[in-house]
Amino acid sequence: MNAFSFLKLKTGTEQTMVIDKGQSPEFIDNYLRVCGKYITFIKFGWGTSAVQEREIVSEKIKSYKKYGIKTYPGGTLFEYCFSKGFFEEYLLECKNLGFECIEISDGSMDLNPKDKDYAIKMAKEYGFIVLSEVGKKSIEKDSEFEILERIELVKKDIESGADFVIIEGRESGKSIGLFDDKGNLKKEELEILAENVPVNKIIFEAPNKNQQVDFILRFGNGVNLGNISFEEVISLETLRKGLRGDTFLKS
Amino acid sequence: MNAFSFLKLKTGTEQTMVIDKGQSPEFIDNYLRVCGKYITFIKFGWGTSAVQEREIVSEKIKSYKKYGIKTYPGGTLFEYCFSKGFFEEYLLECKNLGFECIEISDGSMDLNPKDKDYAIKMAKEYGFIVLSEVGKKSIEKDSEFEILERIELVKKDIESGADFVIIEGRESGKSIGLFDDKGNLKKEELEILAENVPVNKIIFEAPNKNQQVDFILRFGNGVNLGNISFEEVISLETLRKGLRGDTFLKS
Amino acid sequence: MNAFSFLKLKTGTEQTMVIDKGQSPEFIDNYLRVCGKYITFIKFGWGTSAVQEREIVSEKIKSYKKYGIKTYPGGTLFEYCFSKGFFEEYLLECKNLGFECIEISDGSMDLNPKDKDYAIKMAKEYGFIVLSEVGKKSIEKDSEFEILERIELVKKDIESGADFVIIEGRESGKSIGLFDDKGNLKKEELEILAENVPVNKIIFEAPNKNQQVDFILRFGNGVNLGNISFEEVISLETLRKGLRGDTFLKS
Numbered sequence: 001m002n003a004f005s006f007l008k009l010k011t012g013t014e015q016t017m018v019i020d021k022g023q024s025p026e027f028i029d030n031y032l033r034v035c036g037k038y039i040t041f042i043k044f045g046w047g048t049s050a051v052q053e054r055e056i057v058s059e060k061i062k063s064y065k066k067y068g069i070k071t072y073p074g075g076t077l078f079e080y081c082f083s084k085g086f087f088e089e090y091l092l093e094c095k096n097l098g099f100e101c102i103e104i105s106d107g108s109m110d111l112n113p114k115d116k117d118y119a120i121k122m123a124k125e126y127g128f129i130v131l132s133e134v135g136k137k138s139i140e141k142d143s144e145f146e147i148l149e150r151i152e153l154v155k156k157d158i159e160s161g162a163d164f165v166i167i168e169g170r171e172s173g174k175s176i177g178l179f180d181d182k183g184n185l186k187k188e189e190l191e192i193l194a195e196n197v198p199v200n201k202i203i204f205e206a207p208n209k210n211q212q213v214d215f216i217l218r219f220g221n222g223v224n225l226g227n228i229s230f231e232e233v234i235s236l237e238t239l240r241k242g243l244r245g246d247t248f249l250k251s
Numbered sequence: 252m253n254a255f256s257f258l259k260l261k262t263g264t265e266q267t268m269v270i271d272k273g274q275s276p277e278f279i280d281n282y283l284r285v286c287g288k289y290i291t292f293i294k295f296g297w298g299t300s301a302v303q304e305r306e307i308v309s310e311k312i313k314s315y316k317k318y319g320i321k322t323y324p325g326g327t328l329f330e331y332c333f334s335k336g337f338f339e340e341y342l343l344e345c346k347n348l349g350f351e352c353i354e355i356s357d358g359s360m361d362l363n364p365k366d367k368d369y370a371i372k373m374a375k376e377y378g379f380i381v382l383s384e385v386g387k388k389s390i391e392k393d394s395e396f397e398i399l400e401r402i403e404l405v406k407k408d409i410e411s412g413a414d415f416v417i418i419e420g421r422e423s424g425k426s427i428g429l430f431d432d433k434g435n436l437k438k439e440e441l442e443i444l445a446e447n448v449p450v451n452k453i454i455f456e457a458p459n460k461n462q463q464v465d466f467i468l469r470f471g472n473g474v475n476l477g478n479i480s481f482e483e484v485i486s487l488e489t490l491r492k493g494l495r496g497d498t499f500l501k502s
Numbered sequence: 503m504n505a506f507s508f509l510k511l512k513t514g515t516e517q518t519m520v521i522d523k524g525q526s527p528e529f530i531d532n533y534l535r536v537c538g539k540y541i542t543f544i545k546f547g548w549g550t551s552a553v554q555e556r557e558i559v560s561e562k563i564k565s566y567k568k569y570g571i572k573t574y575p576g577g578t579l580f581e582y583c584f585s586k587g588f589f590e591e592y593l594l595e596c597k598n599l600g601f602e603c604i605e606i607s608d609g610s611m612d613l614n615p616k617d618k619d620y621a622i623k624m625a626k627e628y629g630f631i632v633l634s635e636v637g638k639k640s641i642e643k644d645s646e647f648e649i650l651e652r653i654e655l656v657k658k659d660i661e662s663g664a665d666f667v668i669i670e671g672r673e674s675g676k677s678i679g680l681f682d683d684k685g686n687l688k689k690e691e692l693e694i695l696a697e698n699v700p701v702n703k704i705i706f707e708a709p710n711k712n713q714q715v716d717f718i719l720r721f722g723n724g725v726n727l728g729n730i731s732f733e734e735v736i737s738l739e740t741l742r743k744g745l746r747g748d749t750f751l752k753s
Contacts, residue, residue, distance in 0.1 A: 027278070030278055034303055077745065231274075486524070486547075488553045
């Protein structure tokens, strides 16, 4: 039971995706006691899982599982392995390590639509939950997308079988995806997106507080958010529940 | 005994208020071994204590007590409960959980002066140390205050019985209270404030290093500072003692 | 063995210097299990070791030693002790605590060339590995250096016997050393530096990701980098190995 239970606050059913950047298993075990119940997905950011010991990666995945949290390596690692011709080795190693999801992205490489479709389907066949991502890591390349193109890419990934589609926001949240160079949300583009795709299938990467606030005020406290840092999980939960100045009594 | 004790550095009697944003009990226990002696108050930031398990909140309060640190929930939680008609439930739950202080603020809601006076006195009657806060969470609303108005509000809270008055700085330290949009201190306003209120009754929220430096260089190493993050407690102590470039040999 | 070992990623022989800002011994022990193998030097930042208990400082140094990591107190503490006439006490206390290196800097004080030469030689005589630093903590003073002056200072320190020379970047990485006020690398100055000094003797302080990326893209994954925060050690290792968008497949 939470403290101040007379407030009868309700916990939602939204998706919250948090980044593991290489924290220690003990740090995570301890932190999960506090905030594990608010996390749906953990992403081992970009290629970080490939520079950590196998035992450590497995140990952390087991800790997450105890809280019902599903894990996957960042899409960059998929891209790295795919581009080196190791896609099947990648899927097998993910299985062996205990990951339950796969992210299929093309943020750092060019992947033709057929290959992305194939990769999503292949990962589904291996029994993974599939999160795809739309967007480029490079500011220059990402800025070439019109919002209508992004929408087409989202739709295509859903058709291919992706369970969720992530809108790129990187760890910085600036000059990327739906954010301008100051990290502010491009609200007109967001509205066009929201009219054209099922928002409950989307996970918005929103590393910064003002971004989390904007999404919550627009879509309600049940909006799916990603690239949350461990340190901000409790803060995000207070934003969702109207317990911080920015969303006070508003959700 | 500290390392390099031949320097005969002295620890002051100032107040240092640190934010607990939902860290784990173990993280805190371990960190306090290093920096517990430099902390006076811990604020469970805004509404974070209401999204954590009762046992965890109590456990952390006990850890803090071992170091003589006094704890309280952020003012936003008071405001939330007060506006929902749960003020007495709030005070009782704080007692039961082991909090020793209460923050009375109106950063996110409108509270007429009579109600603020009443709330401060009520919290005192329940036996709490009372910290009041002056300032608004919203940049627009906060910017409407003239410095002379802030001074009046500070004086009124002290008359009502507040043990300390906090000058709002938020977690960001920008465009709020005494800080401009770049987080720089408005030094003229600070001087007017300092002439009109007892500075030892004030806790300046100063989350960023340049702000801590400015307050220390102006008021000496004994100035009361708040909204310090756990990671910066040791850094702040070096600033207070002239052991970092910014205040080198100056305090 | 790391996860995803089929990628046969190679670990380099570069120097990575990480800042200990006063974290707890337990936090560090746990973190080192994950990233200890990627760290060469730990700097107890500026004067932080002088505000921590002797036992805690010693305990952490021992933990680091288990991973072959060499430790030293920040140069600011040397400057503080030197300017107070406690240089020998300083060297002895460092020995007793278990530090294996000394940083000789003049970032916060004026130190004439003879004194810097003397200090470097003295620290060598005491059996320490010596890291010297070139640069000023103050933005105004640091900006007075022409790049050719910096080069002369680097050369002089190497002649005096410094094992490595650190180029000042502070914890912020802005308006200092080789960085402009936005934290961008001044590439022309870097080229002049690289032509005139042995780069493998230099440790570039590069606290921000874009800076780490620029150095890796210019000098390869073996470049020596410093002022890395604990939280970013794993990230840096992925940058070095081409496993993050910014250096994808490039190193």
